[in-house]
Amino acid sequence: MQKNNTPSTLQLTETCRTSTMAEELKLYGMWASPFGQRIELALKLKGVPYECIEEDLSNKSPSLVKYNPVHMKVPVLDSYQRAMARFWARFIDEKILPTVWKANFCEGEETELVIEEVRKHIKILEKELNGKDFFGGSSIGFVDIAGIVVAFWFQLTQDVWS
């Protein structure tokens, strides 16, 4: 460490291959990935301990596919529950909410297309829910609350416009 506790350049440039810490936070990466290196740099600057898991991108691990089911790319940070909650809340905000909103303003054939798009997104979300009562398991959480608000507005706008 340098005088002010800033890690040295050498420490910052350590790659997945040399990290030996078995900590709670896992980083799925690939040594040459600039996106993964960014995450490593940030974790090291913040002094957050993590375990690095090297991925073979031509033969992705079941964990990578499970943790990043839509893009299946590295990097993935597995403080898993929290990261997934953020991912799915964002999916609701950026995919479902705008499409539901759009459904209120289109007419004729376009309405069918937009509703089909909403269905497609909801199916993806249902697959993630996988029969559970809540996204996080047995109790209500961040993603459920994000989803409930969309359902509320959908119902409200349907009532107002119909």
Ligand SMILES: N[C@@H](CCC(=O)N[C@@H](CS)C(=O)NCC(=O)O)C(=O)O
């Ligand atoms: N913007 C994305 C980019 C991720 C990305 O492109 N990762 C590449 C490695 S550098 C990857 O996993 N490629 C595998 C693939 O596309 O199947 C991020 O920052 O997460």
